[in-house]
Structure formats: structure tokens, C-alpha cells
Amino acid sequence: MPGKSKIEESPAALRRRAEKLAVKPATKLVDADARQTLHELEAHQIELEMQNIELRIARDESEALLDKYTELYDFAPVGYFTLTANGIIRLANLTGATMVGIERSSLIGRTFSMLVAAGQRTGFKVFLKQVFATETKQSGEFELADATLATRIFTIEARRCPNGLECSAMILDITGRRQALEEMRVSEIRYRRLFEAAHDGVLLIDPGTRKIIDANPFMTRLLGYPRDQLIGKELFEIGLLKDENASQAMFRKLKRSHEVRYEDLPLKNQAGRHQEVEVVANLYHEDGQPVIQCNIRDITVRKLAEDMTLRNVKLNLEIARRKVIEEDLRANRKEQSRLLRQSRLQQKQLRELSHRILHVQEEERKRISRELHDVIAQSLVGINVHLAVLAQGVAAPETLQQQISRTQMLVEKAVKIIHDFAREMRPTMLDDLGLIPALQVHMKQFMADTGIRVSLKAFAKIDQSTSMVRTVLYRIAQEALTNVARHAGASRVEVSIETLDDVIRMTITDNGHGFQVSGKAGSRKNNRLGLIGMRERVEMIGGTFQLNSAPGGPTTVQVEIPAS
Structure with missing residues (x-):
């Protein structure tokens, strides 16, 4: 008998070994018949081993299929029972046992x-006899009680087995379906009762043909047509819409919304009676088919009441107006x-x-005159004197060079004074380079003159605003810094320009000792025209000006100007 190692060989390996034995010469046996018999026995043994392997494979496959069948059988969505002719249960799957609660x-x-x-047991026995009396499938509906005595409705389909002694029954719980039906x-x-008793007209319409398929009694009374005359007509044919084009437009809108x-x-x-109606049309699906429902409400009385109310309101308004x-x-x-x-x-x-403005203008003219006379004119006179000396040409070369150097210094001083004077009147940098560079130059000069530190934060696109806006913002900053230097006693000033919701906002805050706003902001006395001028400049272009200060605290000037 071959060992286990031979039995576990694959069929292909066994076949190759059999073929090898078929051609292998006998070395020990000399008798031809004995050798042939031994050869046949060895080949037969190999075939038996191959058949044994095939049987084991078939057994494994059968067991796997049986497991799948058992799983499908036990966990099927319906209950399966095998019954005898007397109704004795032979087999049942897990689903069936769960359904009956046992x-x-x-x-x-x-x-x-x-x-x-x-109450249905006799009927079931008759049903079972019919199952065993014929080979065709029989079905019926019965009520089954589970272990909790709760009654449920089941459909039972049964067919006699080929042995004629048993039948296979499939049960399906249709309690939920019955309840839904x-x-x-x-x-x-209830819908039909509401449909018939409604105090609004109701029309049901086929979306495909646009024709009326049903109408409630109120609608027949509202239109004065019997129901059979309404069926099959379109809305414009019963006077609800003015023409066919209006009807088609309504149906197109219904399909969209x-x-x-x-x-x-x-x-x-x-009968020719004119009425006012309110129409609400809805497109929905009923049993998978589209249906249009039109609710028509007679609002004639309501419209008359509204008109009367409107007339009364107008009359009351006229009385109140008078x-x-x-x-x-x-x-x-x-x-x-x-x-x-x-x-x-x-x-x-x-x-x-x-009067104040004239006074300020006159003071400004005086200041300009003094600047021209005391500073610029003196510089020009000095230049003229040095040029006269140079014109005589009697000085030594070293002295001549010194005279030329002093003359150049006087010229540079005069040019600087004129530039500073022009910048105070209106800086050309504001028009040439924009608001931010002009403010930076002015603040740099302000810090050099006063020792007060100034910081500026601004968004770059401010220079894309109009020339009027840039000018107003520059003058506000200039006047505010002047007030800080004269009155605040501050050591630091912060200036910020930002945009908020189509508004340009400039905020100027110092850390000075502050003052009482109510007594200063609106005053026309004591040279407080600076604040008034700032306010009027801002309001002139549709902006707002706000001043916040208190004695001993910081002072904040806030300006908001429309960005456009």
C-alpha cells in the first residue's frame, strides 16, 4: 500500500509517474506475465490514488456549496418550511423561526x-390538501400568531416535493404592505372627501395634453358648467387664462419650478358674471405619473372688502393730512x-x-510779506553785494574764491527758502508723486522742526483717489500737526489712512494733554479757525469730521470721506 506522500501527490504528478512506469524496463523479474501483471497493478494503484484525490476535491467543493446553501437558506429574506401532508414541520430556516417567534x-x-x-386553521388545512393534490404552486394569505400572541399577515406559497410526501412552503410577512395599502x-x-367638500375650486390637469381630467363640485358652481362639460377642456377654454399662449406659458413655468x-x-x-380669483398650480407625481392640481379661490368679496378698506384708509389719510x-x-x-x-x-x-477769514487772510499776507522782505530780499541783497564786489575784480584770487563760495551759499539759502515757502503754500510733490510721499516729506520736516515723532500707516491705492480727496487729506494732516505742535504738548503722533466699505478714513492721534471739546470745537474765537476749517473742508466733499479729546487725555481727529 503506498504511503501518505503518494496519496498527496497531484494528479499531474501521478500521471507522469504512471507513464514513466509504462516505459521502465524490468530488471528483477524475468517472467514476462509476472512483469506485465506487476506493471498493471502499479498503474491501477496510481489511478486509484488519482480518483481518491478527485473525490476529496469534490467532497470539499460539496461541503463549500452546502455551507453557502445553508447560509442562503437560513438567512433568506423569507421563511422556508418543509411540511408533511398533515402539516408537521420537518425543516425550517432561521428567518422562518424568527417570523413566528419560536x-x-x-x-x-x-x-x-x-x-x-x-379562525383560519380550517382554511389552512384545505390549502394544504390543495398543495398535495397538484404539482402546481399554491398561494394564500393567512394570519400567524407569534410567541407574543401578536397577529401578523403572511403570504404562503407552497409546492409539493417530488417525493410526494412533503411540500416546500415559503412565507412572506406582508403586514406592513397591508397597513400601507x-x-x-x-x-x-379623506382626499376625495376634501376634494368634494372643499370651498375652493380644484382642477386636476394632464400635463401632457393640458386638458382637465377632474373637477370638484365647487369648481362647477364657480364656473357655472356641469362637470362633464369641464372634462377635456383647457384652462383658456373655460376663461381662466386669456388665450392659448398664456396657457402654454403657464405650463412651461410649471415644468421649471x-x-x-x-x-x-x-x-x-x-352666466357672464365677472369674478376675481386666486390660482395656485402645483405639479406633482401620483403613482409615477405627473399631475397638475390647480386650486382656484374666489376672492371677489375679499377684493371688494380690500377696495373698501383702501378707500377708507385713503379717506382717513386725507382727514389726517388736512x-x-x-x-x-x-x-x-x-x-x-x-x-x-x-x-x-x-x-x-x-x-x-x-471777518475772521479776512483777518486770517490779511495775517497770511503780512507773514508772506515779512518772509519776502526779511528773508528772501535780504538774501538777494547779499547776493547783489557779493556780485558787485566780484564785478570790481580787484580782490586776490583767494579772496575771489571765498566771495564766490559765499555767493553760492546765499543763492542756495534763497532757493531753499523759496522751496519751503512754496511747499507751505502747496507742495508740488502732492500733484507729482501723490499723497503718501507728500505726507512723508512734510512729517520729516515737522519732526526736524519740533522733535515730535510722527508715524504714518496708509494703503498704497490712496494715491488713486481724486485730486480733491488727496488735497483735503493733506490739509487735514497739515493743520492737525500744526495744532499738535502749538497746543498739545505731545511727544508722539500716529497718522493712519485706511479704506472701510467705500469710505476713506484718516485718523490722527497724539499723546498730548487734551482739552474740552465742547468749548473748543465749535468756537469762532481765540483763533480756533483751524478746527472749523478742517470740518468745512471735509464737509465740502461730502465727508464727516469728528474730534475726540478730554483734558489730560489723548486727542483724536477722525475724518471719513466717500472713496468715490
Whole structure:
């Protein structure tokens, strides 16, 4: 008998060994018949080993298929039972046992009819006889009670087995389906009652043909047509829409948005009575088919009431308006007197402001005159004297060189004075390079003159704003820094320019001792025209000016100007 190692050889290896033995010469046996017999026995042994391997493979495959079948059988979505002609349960899958609420081991050998509701057991026995009487599948619906005595509805399909002694039964729980059908039936009844008893007109329309397929009684009364005359007509044919084009437009809109609403449509019924109606059309699916439902509400009475209410409102408004006019007329003299006093006060304030402006202009002219006379004229006189000396030509070369150097220094000084003077009047850098470079130069000179540190934060696109905006922002910064140097006693000033929601905001804050705003901001006295001038500059281009300060605290000037 071959060893286990030979049995575990693959069929291909065994076949190769058999072929090798078939051609191998006998070395020990000399008898031809004995040698032939031994050869055949060895070949037969190899074939038996091959068959044994094939049988083992077939057994493994059968066991795998059996496992799959058992899994499919036990965990199928329906219950499977094998019953005898007397209804004795022979086999049951796990799903079936779960459906009836009894363990599978306890089901085997029990009578299936005992699981059926008491009132249907006789019917089940008749059903079982029909199953065994024919080879065709039989089906029926029965109520089964589980272990909790809860009754559920099942469909049972059974067919006799080929042995004629048993049948295979498949059970499916249709309780939920039955409940859904019952709920649907009740819902349909309720819908029909609402449809028939509604106090709004209801039309059901086929989207494909645009024709009416149903109408409730209120709609027939509203239009004055019997129901059979409404069926098969389009909306424009019953006067609901003015023409076929309007009807087609409504259906196109329905397809896009699934809802169309008309707040106020004129409707003329069969008797010629004009009515106002509100129409709401909805496109939905019923049993997979599209349906259009139009709800039509008669709003004629409501419109009349609204018109009456509107007339009453207009009348009340007219009465109220006349009362207001009477009150205004009575108050007119007082208002005229108040306006006259206000006008005189404003005229007085304007005269004071004009006088102040003229005074400031005259002071500025004096300052300019002094600058021209005391500084520039003196520099030019010095230059002229040095040029006169040079014209005589009697000085030594060394002295001549010194005279030329002093003359150049005087010329440079005069040029610098003129540049500074021009920059104070209006810096050309503001027009040539933009607001940020102009402010940087002015702040640099301000720090050199006063020793007060100044920082600037600005966004680059500010120089893309209009020339008017740049000029106003420059003058505000210039005047604010001047006020800081004269009155604040500060050591640091921060200037920021930013954009917020289409608004350009400039904020200037110092760390000085501050002052009482109420007494300073609006004053026309004590040379406070700087603050007034800043406010008027900003308001002139539609901006706002705000000053925040308190004694002993910092002072903040905030300006907001429209970016456009």
C-alpha cells in the first residue's frame, strides 16, 4: 500500500509517474506475465490514488456549496418550511423561526396549523390538501400568531416535493404592505372627501395634453358648467387664462419650478358674471405619473372688502393730512419767527466768520510779506553785494574764491527758502508723486522742526483717489500737526489712512494733554479757525469730521470721506 506522500501527490504528478512506469524496463523479474501483471497493478494503484484525490476535491467543493446553501437558506429574506401532508414541520430556516417567534429546534415536529390564527386553521388545512393534490404552486394569505400572541399577515406559497410526501412552503410577512395599502385607502377616501367638500375650486390637469381630467363640485358652481362639460377642456377654454399662449406659458413655468401662483385673475363664468380669483398650480407625481392640481379661490368679496378698506384708509389719510395742514398753518407763524431768528443768527455767524477769514487772510499776507522782505530780499541783497564786489575784480584770487563760495551759499539759502515757502503754500510733490510721499516729506520736516515723532500707516491705492480727496487729506494732516505742535504738548503722533466699505478714513492721534471739546470745537474765537476749517473742508466733499479729546487725555481727529 503506498504511503501518505503518494496519496498527496497531484494528479499531474501521478500521471507522469504512471507513464514513466509504462516505459521502465524490468530488471528483477524475468517472467514476462509476472512483469506485465506487476506493471498493471502499479498503474491501477496510481489511478486509484488519482480518483481518491478527485473525490476529496469534490467532497470539499460539496461541503463549500452546502455551507453557502445553508447560509442562503437560513438567512433568506423569507421563511422556508418543509411540511408533511398533515402539516408537521420537518425543516425550517432561521428567518422562518424568527417570523413566528419560536426557536427552530422547538419548531421541528410541531403542526404548522397551530401557528395559524384559530379562525383560519380550517382554511389552512384545505390549502394544504390543495398543495398535495397538484404539482402546481399554491398561494394564500393567512394570519400567524407569534410567541407574543401578536397577529401578523403572511403570504404562503407552497409546492409539493417530488417525493410526494412533503411540500416546500415559503412565507412572506406582508403586514406592513397591508397597513400601507389600508393607510393609502383611508388617505384616498379623506382626499376625495376634501376634494368634494372643499370651498375652493380644484382642477386636476394632464400635463401632457393640458386638458382637465377632474373637477370638484365647487369648481362647477364657480364656473357655472356641469362637470362633464369641464372634462377635456383647457384652462383658456373655460376663461381662466386669456388665450392659448398664456396657457402654454403657464405650463412651461410649471415644468421649471413645479409651482405657479396668480394673485389676481379675472374670471367670467357661463352666466357672464365677472369674478376675481386666486390660482395656485402645483405639479406633482401620483403613482409615477405627473399631475397638475390647480386650486382656484374666489376672492371677489375679499377684493371688494380690500377696495373698501383702501378707500377708507385713503379717506382717513386725507382727514389726517388736512388736520396736519391745519396744525401746520397754526404753527406757521411760530415757525416763521423761529426761522427768522435762526436766519439772523446765521447771518451774524457768517459775518463773524467772514471777518475772521479776512483777518486770517490779511495775517497770511503780512507773514508772506515779512518772509519776502526779511528773508528772501535780504538774501538777494547779499547776493547783489557779493556780485558787485566780484564785478570790481580787484580782490586776490583767494579772496575771489571765498566771495564766490559765499555767493553760492546765499543763492542756495534763497532757493531753499523759496522751496519751503512754496511747499507751505502747496507742495508740488502732492500733484507729482501723490499723497503718501507728500505726507512723508512734510512729517520729516515737522519732526526736524519740533522733535515730535510722527508715524504714518496708509494703503498704497490712496494715491488713486481724486485730486480733491488727496488735497483735503493733506490739509487735514497739515493743520492737525500744526495744532499738535502749538497746543498739545505731545511727544508722539500716529497718522493712519485706511479704506472701510467705500469710505476713506484718516485718523490722527497724539499723546498730548487734551482739552474740552465742547468749548473748543465749535468756537469762532481765540483763533480756533483751524478746527472749523478742517470740518468745512471735509464737509465740502461730502465727508464727516469728528474730534475726540478730554483734558489730560489723548486727542483724536477722525475724518471719513466717500472713496468715490
